[in-house]
Amino acid sequence: MTGTTGRVALVTGASSGIGAATARLLAARGMRVVVNYLHSGAAAEEVVAGIGAAGGQAMAVQADVRDTAAVATMIVQVQAAWGGTDVLVHNALTPYAIKPFQDMTWKELGGKLDDEMRAAFTVTKAVLPGMTERGWGRLIYLGTGLSRQPRAGMIALGTAKAALAQFARYLAQELGPLGITVNVVEPGPVADTRIAGVLDDQNKQRQVAATPLGRLAHTGDVAQAVAFYASEDNAFMTGTTAAVNGGMSMY
Structure with missing residues (x-):
């Protein structure tokens, strides 16, 4: 991976799971990484x-x-330490209800x-x-295959992530002339994450059976796709979605 040394990457929700794997990989590729967290301070410090x-x-x-003032304070801290943020990996996952639409309130959806x-x-x-000022930036949003392929009980997450994916496409169109690429990484079920935790063994077996590569994704599989989008090597891909699901989305 070329040209990433010294770039500053902010990874939201990076104390565990996909975020932590991404933070480690970007750091190994030479980036200076901001490990953002909400509650899990000890876990975030372990990643660091x-x-x-x-x-x-x-x-x-x-x-x-979600808090404008808190995010502004974080950006000031990053600027004081390392200057501006070159790469944003927005991975933080806000809570969501898992239930059928008929049992769901508007507050939940x-x-x-x-x-x-x-x-x-x-x-x-x-x-x-900062990205606009420097004429270079990478915006990467973590979505989910559930935004395209519905699964029982996941309407809140799937609908919200579908909105996020379209938001990213509009940004890609607007920010391309400024030297900023915008892309989405959509994992299928990922082992050892919160979303995978809602699948029982029977469901997991069904997911694996529907995957040509014969297993669930690992966090590192997702991090590899993110790292490509974050790099100098990705000079001409924007507005795209990487489906990291072992081929499951072909069906």
Whole structure:
């Protein structure tokens, strides 16, 4: 991966799972990484310590990405330490209800939509001025295959992430002339994550059977796709979606 050394990457929700794997990989590729977290400070510091032990640079910063003031404070901290943010990996996952539509309230569905878009809007607004000034930036949003392929009980998450994916496409169109690429990574079920945790063994077996590569994704599989989108190597892909699901989306 070329040309990433010294770039600053902000990874939201990076204390565990896909976010942590992405933070570690970007640091290994030479980026300075901001490990954002909301509640899991000790876990975030473990990620930072691991990156440091491997020879990389990272810092943990607490912020609720739905809170404009908290995000602004985080950006100020990053600027004070390392200057502007070159790469945003928006991975933080806000809570959501898992239930059929007929049992769902508007607060549960509309609240998830509001949380999802508020967070994406807030962090994007915060990093864009610096990217625009430098004429270079990478915006990467973590979606889900559930935005395209429905699964029982997942209407709140799937609908909210579908909105996020379209938001990213509009940004790609608007920001391309400014030297900023915008892309989405949509994993299928990923082992050892919160979403995978809602699948029972029978469901997991069905998901694996429907996957040509014969297994669920690992967090590292998703991180690899994110790292490509974050790099200098990705000079001409914007407005795209990477389906990291072992071929499941072909069906």
